[in-house]
Amino acid sequence: MPLIEGRVWKFGDHVNTDVIFPGKYTYTISEPADMARHAMEDADPEFAQKVRAGDIVVAGENFGCGSSREQAVICLKAAGVAAIVAKSFARIYYRNAINQGLPIVQCPEAVDAIESGDRVAIDLNAGVLEHAGNRYRFAPLPPEVSEILAAGGLVEYVKRKKGG
Amino acid sequence: MGQTLAEKILAQKAGRSAVVPGEIVTVEPDVAMSHDNAAAIAKSFAAMGVQRVWDPARLVIILDHAVPAPTAEHAENHRRIRQFVREQGIGNFYDIGHGVCHTVMCERAHARPGRLIVGSDSHTPTQGALGAFAAGIGRTEMAAVWALGSIWLRVPPTLRVVLTGRLPHYVAAKDIALRVLAMIGPAGADYRAVEFAGDLIPHLTIEDRMVLCNLTAEMGAKTGLVPPDAATREWLTARLGKTDVDSDFLLPDPDASYERTLVLDVGDLEPQVAAPHSPANGRPVGELAGTPIDQVFLGSCAGGMLGDLRTAARLMKGRRIAPATRMIVVPASAEIWRRALDEGLLAALAEAGAVIANPGCGPCLGAHQGILAAGERCLSTANRNFRGRMGNRDSEIYLAGAAVAATTALAGKIADPRQ
Secondary structure, eight states: OOOEEEEEEEOOSOOBHHHHSOGGGTTTOOSHHHHHTTTTTTTOTTHHHHOOTTOEEEEOTTBTBSOOOTHHHHHHHHTTOOEEEESOBOHHHHHHHHHTTOOEEEOHHHHTTOOTTOEEEEETTTTEEEETTEEEEOOOOOHHHHHHHHTTSHHHHHHHHTTO | OBOOHHHHHHHHHTTOSOOOTTOEEEEOOSEEEEOTTHHHHHHHHHHTTOOSOSOGGGEEEEOOTTOSOOSHHHHHHHHHHHHHHHHHTOSOEEOTTSBOHHHHHHHTTOSOTTOEEEESSTTGGGGGGGTOEEEEOOHHHHHHHHHHSOEEEEOOOEEEEEEESOOOTTOOHHHHHHHHHHHHOTTTTTTOEEEEESTTGGGSOHHHHHHHHHHHGGGTOSEEEOOOOHHHHHHHHHHHOGGGSOSSOOOOOTTBOOSEEEEEEGGGOOOEEEOTTOTTOEEEGGGTTTOBOSEEEEESTTTOSHHHHHHHHHHHTTOOOOTTOEEEEEOSBHHHHHHHHHTTHHHHHHHTTOEEOOSSOGGGGSSSSSOOOTTOEEEESSSOOOTTTTSOTTOEEEEEOHHHHHHHHHHTBOOOTTO
C-alpha cells in the first residue's frame, strides 16, 4: 500500500449512509461517476462539487451507520476520496470499504486534532498517521481483511481465489 | 466456560466446540438473503468471473424495496432479478406483493433457531427473533458469498438486555427498543451481538421479538437474538409442520460470559417518540406532544406487524383522522395484509381516512408511496429518521409505535395514546 497524503474534509459523529448517499437514488443511479455527484449530499451539499482527487475524509464515532448500501462507499471513492479516518466505523460500512478497496483507518486519538483543510499523511503498512508534526499509531488490519484490501477489493480477491 | 447464543451458533458453523469474541471465523451461511439489490449483486457476481451460485437452495430473494416498480429504472432492476433467478434456478424467489424481506424470512421459516443468515440489508438482525444469527452485509460481500459459499466474521462480544416486568397499556416492543436505543446510543452495540432475556420474553410474540431485534441494527449491532422457546416452536410448527421443527433448539449456556448486561424494568415504561434526526433520540411521548404532523406512516419491518394494525384499528375505529393530516398504512407482509383484511382492520383504518397500500417497504426509504415535501413532518413506525431518509433533506421524521401513530393521526399532532 502506498503512502496516502491529502487534504481533509472533517465531519462529526454518527454520519449515516442516508446523508452520504440518499436512499432515493439507490435504484435509479448505478454508475460510480454518477454516484459521486451525490456524495455527502445531505451532510454537506457543496462537498460533491468541491472534493478533489486524493482528499481524505475524517470523522468521529460510528461513521457510515445505517443502511448496508455500498453506494455510500462507492460514491466517495468515485469522488476521489483516498481514505477515510474515523474514531470508529459502523460494521457494515467497515466491511464495504474494504470490499471496495477504499482504505479506512480507525485512529480515535488523531481525529480531534484534525480540522477541515488540514493535510494528513497515512502509512497503512506501518500503521502511522501524521498530522501537524504529530505521529499517531493505529492497529493494522487483520490478515484475512488486509488480503482483500491488498487485492484492490473483494471482486479482484474472489477472481484470484477462483482462478479467474 | 459457557457461551452466548451468538458464540454457540458461530462455533457450530465453524465446526468447533467453542469460539471467543474477537477471533475471526470463516463460515458457510445457511441462508443468503437479498432483495431489490440482487441485480447489483448479480453484476458484481458476474465481474468475479463465476458462472453459478454456490448453492441455489440457500439463496432467498424477496422484492420489497420499491414494489410495484414506481419508475422505468426500478422496473428494469426487477426484470434483471427475475432473469437471474430463472438462470440460476433459485426456488426461493418472492416477487412483488409478499412483503418486507425480514418479515417474509420469518413467516416462511427461512429464519430458524441456530441458523446463520447473511442478508444484504442492514435490518437483517430482525430475523434473530427466531433464534438465528442474522447479520447484514453489503452488495459486493453478498456477491462473494454467492461465489464462494463462505464469509469471514469476527465473533462479536455479546450485550445482554434483560427485560423484566409487564408492559403497561399502550406500551409495546417498539417502545422498549427505542428506550434501549436511547440508553446505549447509536453505537452502543457496535460490532456486538445483542441477546434478549428476562421474564418478559415469554410474554412477547414473535412479531414483538422481530421489532426488538430489528432496532438492534440502529444500535450498531451485528445481530440481535432472542433465544428460542415455546412461542418459537409454535410459530415454526404452524408454518413447517411438527416433523420439520428441530426437537432441540440451540440456547445460550446458563454460565455464558457477557460483555455487559443491561436490565430494564418495563413496568413503568412510557410510550416513546424518537425526535429527528436519530433513532436514538427517544424520549417519553409527553415531551413531544403537540408537535404538528403532516403525515403518519404505519408500516415497515419495525412497525407494520399484525399487532400494530390491531392496535391502530382499535384506537381509530369509528373516528376520523385530523383534516390536515394524512395517513399511509403499509402492512409488512401479504400474510399480515390478508389477516388484517379478514379481521376488519383495513376497513376500520380506511374508514378513518387512511390510505392502505400493498405490502412492502413503503415510504420508509424515500423511494415512493409517501415522499415528504420540504418543511413537512412525518410520524413513522419505521426504524430510521435520518435526515433525508423519506426523500427530502428539509423534512423531519419522528419514530414511534403504533399506538402513538394512531393517536397522532387522529389529533393531527403528536399525542399520548393513554390520554
